[in-house]
Amino acid sequence: MPASPRVSPRLAQEIGDRSSRTPSYTQLQASPSEAATQEQDQPIDWIITSLLFLFPALGGLLFGYDIGATSGAIVSLKSAATSGTTWYALSSLQSGLAVSAGLLGALAGSGGAFAFGEKLGRRRELLLASVCYGVATLLTCTAGGYAQLIVGRVIYGLGIGFAMHAAPAYIAETTPARVRGLLISLKEGMIVVGILLGYLASSQFIDSVGGWRYMYGLSLLPAVMLGAGMLWLPESPRWLLLSGASEEVATADCCRTRGQYGRDEGAVRGEVAEMAATMQASRRSTDEAGFAALFSGRNLRPLTIGMSLMLFQQITGQPSVLYYATEIFEKAGFASQADASKVSVGLGFFKLVMTGLAVLTVDSWGRRPLLLLGVSLLTVALVALSAVNSFLPASSPTATWTSVVALLLYVGAYQASFGPISWLMVGEVFPLAVRGPAAALASLTNFGSNFLVSLVLPTVQDNLGLGLTYAIFAGIGLVSLVTIYNIVPETRGKTLEEIEALWDKDE
Structure with a gap:
């Protein structure tokens, strides 16, 4: 269990009696707390903040790339002139399944995230997504038959499901509040960039024999970058507290997310203490109700x-x-x-x-x-x-x-x-x-x-x-x-x- 949080008297009083604290919508919109005001005043290390965004957002770029690349790959694959295979004569059902298999995989990945995502943590879930993306890319671009292609498409979809679940949470939990909206919204921009790159790849290889293999194969590089980046980045401090890690462990990772401004460990400890206090108060009511607490x-x-x-x-x-x-x-x-x-x-x-x-x-x-x-x-x-x-x-x-x-x-x-x-x-x-x-x-x-x-x-x-x-x-x-x-x-x-x-x- 995590250590008892060190909380200021103001925060202890605020959290200690939640039943009597019922702020109005207007008050909450107009009156930021002392913690928020302090965070707004903190400088941002843009290098580490950019990396905390960029590597998880590659999961979104790979999602978008698949949308754009598939639009051209399915045309290339079904053409006798450009397929480069003996199994190019796909039926409408087969071509539809080749397109939608990624979506079915994404559904399964989201189900997996629901079942064990909290046990994995944001960082390891993104690592799992990178593995799925990489394995699927290799299977798809080297497919010797229709069955291997579908298996690769489904595994790629698993990566989409894990990435789209973990990336918003990781970015939200590790980046400063005043740029959180910018960065998570920019993740959607990365999806659109991925779609564009997929369209461009389709245009480039649409007339090449076996061009669909190149369209899909190009996703291997960002998949490797996603995995390498998440191996280096810290875990979400908030998830660490939720998983039962000590405040000391969470503080160490929180310092890393602040970059050069995380050297003031005392200030970071205060942030982590507030995270822990809020999490514990929330968790008590959730643990009592179990799964039904979601609803x-x-x-x-x-x-x-x-x-x-x-x-x-x-x-x-x-x-x-x-x-x-x-x-x-x-x-x-x-x-x-x-x-x-x-x-x-x-x-x-x-x-x-x-x-x-x-x-x-x-x-x-x-x-x-x-x-x-x-x-x-x-x-x-x-x-x-x-x-x-x-x-x-x-x-x-x-x-x-x-x-x-x-x-x-x-x-x-x-x-x-x-x-x-x-x-x-x-x-x-x-x-x-x-x-x-x-x-x-x-x-x-x-x-x-x-x-x-x-x-x-x-x-x-x-x-x-x-x-x-x-x-x-x-x-x-x-x-x-x-x-x-x-x-x-x-x-x-x-x-x-x-x-x-x-x-x-x-x-």
């Missing part, structure tokens, strides 16, 4: 926030809108079918720019304003797409250009809101005592809803038509907007312990 009391609202954001991120139309993106651009005269990969690259750059806007403003504007504004705009875009496809002739220039503008508005609004901020909130809102399993449930919700939407979307579109399909997505957008307005708080600039205190009034 009750102070944990229910953050779990609802995390899972609902992950759900709405996937069911507000992104697959449908992006599926028809190339067709919309072709009708506008921007590209022929042969130039579809270039259109994808251009759209990817636009996604990256809009993600960068969210990254640069999330710690100044705040999470709630970006979510509310972005979801409002993407809902307007969905209404416009619904109207165009319901009431205007498909060949009409007005319909074509309205669709182009609505598409760009949707993509931009999504990348400035749901895209980065959903994962950011998952990294922030969960109390430490349940952060691992709660984040795993959120990841399961994300990948599960993604899989279901991808599965049923073609049938829905065939039976209802694009106009009504977009109208349904617009309705879901309105529901998500109301949900965000009512349950999502502002967490900008708060320590993780302060965010945890937001949920005390729900006990």
Whole structure:
């Protein structure tokens, strides 16, 4: 068991009687604690902070790279001229499984993270992700048959599941509060960078014999970098306390996360003491309720926030809108079918720019304003797409250009809101005592809803038509907007312990 925390009288009084402490939402937004004020004043060692972000974020880059590379790899693999195999004549079911096997693996990885992620810890889970990525890449790019390809795709998906569960928590728990939003949102930017790199690799090797092997094989280098980086980086001090390590051990790793400014061990010990006190108070109520604690009391609202954001991120139309993106651009005269990969690259750059806007403003504007504004705009875009496809002739220039503008508005609004901020909130809102399993449930919700939407979307579109399909997505957008307005708080600039205190009034 961890040593008894050394806590200031102020903090002891604050934590000692949680039942009488019910701060209002307004008070918590307006009045940062002494701990937060001190942390805001601390200088940041940008070298170590950048590394604490960069190596875990490679897990997201590899996720995005797989999305972009697979778009070209499946075309290369199925072509008699470029496959370089005797088993290129894949059926629709086989090619669909080759694409979706990674998603099935990600679901399994999220389930594994739920089952034993807390025992592994953030650092070792990211190491496991790097191993999965590396082994899967070798299996896939050397595949001598369809079965080996699918096995490699599933193992790669396992890496995605572990990485997307552990990376937000690791970054949130090891980086300073005032740049936490910037860095976790930037992780989403790394996913988009990965998508772009995958598209570029596809464009480069699409005409080469066996080009799909090169597309997949290029992911080996970042997989090795992820593993090497996590071998060198420290474990999350907060997870160490949760796992039962002493404050001395947690303090040593916390000093490493502060870089040159961690030499003042006394100040770091004070931070660790506050972490330990908050964690122990949270853990007592969680241990008493067991697994049911995830769905009750102070944990229910953050779990609802995390899972609902992950759900709405996937069911507000992104697959449908992006599926028809190339067709919309072709009708506008921007590209022929042969130039579809270039259109994808251009759209990817636009996604990256809009993600960068969210990254640069999330710690100044705040999470709630970006979510509310972005979801409002993407809902307007969905209404416009619904109207165009319901009431205007498909060949009409007005319909074509309205669709182009609505598409760009949707993509931009999504990348400035749901895209980065959903994962950011998952990294922030969960109390430490349940952060691992709660984040795993959120990841399961994300990948599960993604899989279901991808599965049923073609049938829905065939039976209802694009106009009504977009109208349904617009309705879901309105529901998500109301949900965000009512349950999502502002967490900008708060320590993780302060965010945890937001949920005390729900006990």
